[in-house]
Amino acid sequence: MNRTNIIETQHLTKSYGDFTAVSDLNLHIRRGSVYGFLGPNGAGKSTTMKMLLGLTRPTGGIFQIDGKSYPRDRVAILREIGSFIEAPAFYGNLTGEENLDLIRRILGLPKSSVEEALDLVGLTQFRKRMARKYSLGMKQRLGLAGALIGRPPILILDEPTNGLDPVGIHEIRTLIRSLPKRYDCTVLVSSHLLPEVELMADDIGILNHGRLLFEGTTDELKQEALSSGLPADNLEEAFLAMIDEDNRRPEEAPGRRTDRRTERQTDRTDPASARKRRTTGGERK
Amino acid sequence: MTLLLECRKLKRTGIIPAFLAGGLLSAAVPIINMAARSSSYTSLSGDPLTILLDSNWQMMAMLNILTLICTSCMMYHSEYADNGIQKMDVLPVRPFGMFLGKTFITALSLAMMILLEMASFALCMDHWFSGSDASSAIFAIPGASGTDFPVSGVSDSGASFAGLAFSLLKAGGFQFLILLPTALLMLLIASACRNIWISLGIGVICVFALMILPQDSLILNLIPFHTPYLTFPAVLQEEQIAPFLFACTAETLLFAFAESLFLKVRRCFS
Numbered sequence: 001m002n003r004t005n006i007i008e009t010q011h012l013t014k015s016y017g018d019f020t021a022v023s024d025l026n027l028h029i030r031r032g033s034v035y036g037f038l039g040p041n042g043a044g045k046s047t048t049m050k051m052l053l054g055l056t057r058p059t060g061g062i063f064q065i066d067g068k069s070y071p072r073d074r075v076a077i078l079r080e081i082g083s084f085i086e087a088p089a090f091y092g093n094l095t096g097e098e099n100l101d102l103i104r105r106i107l108g109l110p111k112s113s114v115e116e117a118l119d120l121v122g123l124t125q126f127r128k129r130m131a132r133k134y135s136l137g138m139k140q141r142l143g144l145a146g147a148l149i150g151r152p153p154i155l156i157l158d159e160p161t162n163g164l165d166p167v168g169i170h171e172i173r174t175l176i177r178s179l180p181k182r183y184d185c186t187v188l189v190s191s192h193l194l195p196e197v198e199l200m201a202d203d204i205g206i207l208n209h210g211r212l213l214f215e216g217t218t219d220e221l222k223q224e225a226l227s228s229g230l231p232a233d234n235l236e237e238a239f240l241a242m243i244d245e246d247n248r249r250p251e252e253a254p255g256r257r258t259d260r261r262t263e264r265q266t267d268r269t270d271p272a273s274a275r276k277r278r279t280t281g282g283e284r285k
Numbered sequence: 286m287t288l289l290l291e292c293r294k295l296k297r298t299g300i301i302p303a304f305l306a307g308g309l310l311s312a313a314v315p316i317i318n319m320a321a322r323s324s325s326y327t328s329l330s331g332d333p334l335t336i337l338l339d340s341n342w343q344m345m346a347m348l349n350i351l352t353l354i355c356t357s358c359m360m361y362h363s364e365y366a367d368n369g370i371q372k373m374d375v376l377p378v379r380p381f382g383m384f385l386g387k388t389f390i391t392a393l394s395l396a397m398m399i400l401l402e403m404a405s406f407a408l409c410m411d412h413w414f415s416g417s418d419a420s421s422a423i424f425a426i427p428g429a430s431g432t433d434f435p436v437s438g439v440s441d442s443g444a445s446f447a448g449l450a451f452s453l454l455k456a457g458g459f460q461f462l463i464l465l466p467t468a469l470l471m472l473l474i475a476s477a478c479r480n481i482w483i484s485l486g487i488g489v490i491c492v493f494a495l496m497i498l499p500q501d502s503l504i505l506n507l508i509p510f511h512t513p514y515l516t517f518p519a520v521l522q523e524e525q526i527a528p529f530l531f532a533c534t535a536e537t538l539l540f541a542f543a544e545s546l547f548l549k550v551r552r553c554f555s
Contacts, residue, residue, distance in 0.1 A: 078377045
């Protein structure tokens with residue numbers, strides 16, 4: 001595993017019967033970065049995140065998180081990750097504060113961490129209210145507080161701004177953007193909206209039908225769009241065109257895409273090969 | 286630690302009041318029955334505890350099982366309703382530890398229910414059987430009522446109280462142990478069903494489908510949901526106490542093992 005990458009997956013695959021939700025996924029998430037995981041609904045983002053959290057067992061492939069591998073180091077991995085998957089998860093019969101206190105006790109954190117987490121997501125004044133009686137946005141914030149409590153070195157957030165009002169979206173987006181600097185953590189955040197990811201992420205991974213179509217920075221996405229003849233002035237259009245092109249491709253095409261993708265991924269793990277390809281006129285300029 | 290967390294999760298779920306209500310309702314059965322038909326029972330020969338168990342336990346066992354079904358479903362409903370269980374799954378907690386925590390709370394609450402029921406029997410014996418010939422029978426037949434206290438020395442009130450308490454504890458302990466496999470199986474069913482109505486339905490169907498089974502076969506008597514209807518004196522009479530308790534303990538461990546397997550397999554299909 002490359003030491004600059006805190007999360008790496010190798011040929012990660014998840015199948016349900018004859019349906020493949022995630023296919024041969026090779027992710028490289030740099031330490032201290034915000035990685036935006038982008039893709040339409042049903043692309044396999046949540047499934048990938050669930051596999052990283054041990055909620056579902058991969059059908060194939062392996063992954064390492066901070067040098068630890070699943071399933072051997074499952075508990076050690078979970079100790080390092082704060083997560084928010086699909087929908088906020090909490091106990092409706094407990095108050096917001098009691099929910100966070102439960103997590104605090106499991107993680108062995110100081111009492112002050114509950115207050116800090118509540119403050120971070122703006123729930124302090126509603127801490128004594130039963131979580132079941134929270135509004136959708138407040139539940140979302142509680143879920144985020146549960147992920148952020150104790151400042152975990154890795155955060156996995158699945159569409160964290162769902163259900164929030166525009167002000168809430170802006171607040172959470174700013175918070176996520178500031179986390180690597182504030183808490184020295186790495187964030188993997190998923191969304192199906194490119195503009196949202198563009199505002200938060202350092203790196204982007206685009207997933208469609210369980211396959212990784214692109215991995216790199218927004219600049220690299222622009223270059224990729226240009227080289228593929230896709231609109232590069234508007235990244236959202238480029239993203240949509242990329243997804244549309246992938247949807248229209250026949251079944252044999254993924255192999256070709258995988259080759260190009262593998263080259264990019266090799267660049268991330270082996271800078272020497274990237275330099276070599278650049279000097280020999282490879283696809284990356 | 287896990288047990289403490291499980292206790293905290295029970296806040297405002299109504300599970301402890303449900304156990305208490307179930308225990309009180311069940312404990313009221315012999316009192317109401319005796320109040321309504323005391324002469325029918327006090328005229329019977331035999332020891333009072335056996336008379337009380339024979340005449341009331343079927344109803345009491347059914348209330349115990351129904352309470353168990355409701356509380357098991359409520360316990361896991363609070364986990365599934367707002368996805369709390371998913372949060373636990375992404376925290377460094379052993380899911381089987383959570384199950385064991387719930388099992389311990391259930392077992393403790395069941396013990397409390399049985400204690401209430403035994404206290405109710407004691408009250409009935411004191412109130413309705415104290416003057417009858419049968420009152421001394423409980424001590425007069427060593428073994429038959431679960432007591433090994435000899436006949437001599439029974440006149441001493443301290444010894445008679447200790448003998449009564451011991452026989453009640455023995456009977457209560459037996460009823461508690463034979464309830465455990467049902468408790469574990471119900472928790473296993475509840476943990477497997479996200480929808481409370483499914484687990485509740487399975488539980489209720491099991492209660493009514495299995496209560497009609499005859500009680501004269503050891504194998505049939507070992508089926509969970511049917512076992513709790515047996516009474517200590519009846520099993521003692523058949524001299525099957527040891528194999529029965531052994532089989533119930535084995536069943537309890539088997540269901541705990543089944544849960545640990547289920548938790549492992551669940552990740553492959555989720």
